[in-house]
Amino acid sequence: MPDAPGDPGAPRLFLASRNAGKVAEVQRLLAEHLPGVQVLGLADVAAYDEPVEDAPTFAGNALLKARAGVAATGLASIADDSGLCVDALNGMPGVLSARWSGLPKDDRRNNRLLLDQLHDVPDERRAAHFACAVAVATPEGRELVVEGRMPGRVVREERGEGGFGYDPLFVADEHAAAGPDGRGLTSAELPPGEKDRISHRGRALRELAPQLADLLRPR
Structure with a gap:
């Protein structure tokens, strides 16, 4: 089992991601x-062969990564697959969101x-949704x-310094008329707590958290 700082008696969970922002987001959402x-990320454990994300669905890719995490670390492992689905692009980028512009993955290029x-x-006609x-x-x-x-919808220019991925281009329906000029706040302009409240990942993790807590609670 990998070493990690903090309370040795606290539950430990491996998140199959190199994205420091995502690791922090998951830790924040599960803490309640x-x-x-x-929450340990890929940077906190010994390197292992990560699976090719070749499933046709978000759920399939998430399971591939979670199973590989357990095999590599011996810890209960959590993985997500998420992406932006744009109506005008017939639901794309979808499962290809992170590598939409090719490899290596690059948010700004995407x-x-x-x-x-x-x-x-x-x-x-710029309606879209984030799925996770x-x-x-x-x-x-x-x-x-x-x-x-x-x-929500895709806007015409990047706005905001927070978040990651397509957050600077996406305005959720709940914030479509927000902001001083009424043009809506992108996910990258939202405070972390508000983003957690409405986000696709936040909604999924809030549903998962009580079940996960039961799985990890010492018997």
């Missing part, structure tokens, strides 16, 4: 049900490509999968 939980693809699409599947696998062989969704 698992006080003191230590955002520029998406803006180029939607350049001539009028505002009323979160999977948990345990060393005992138990598995859970939950899904969440956040509807």
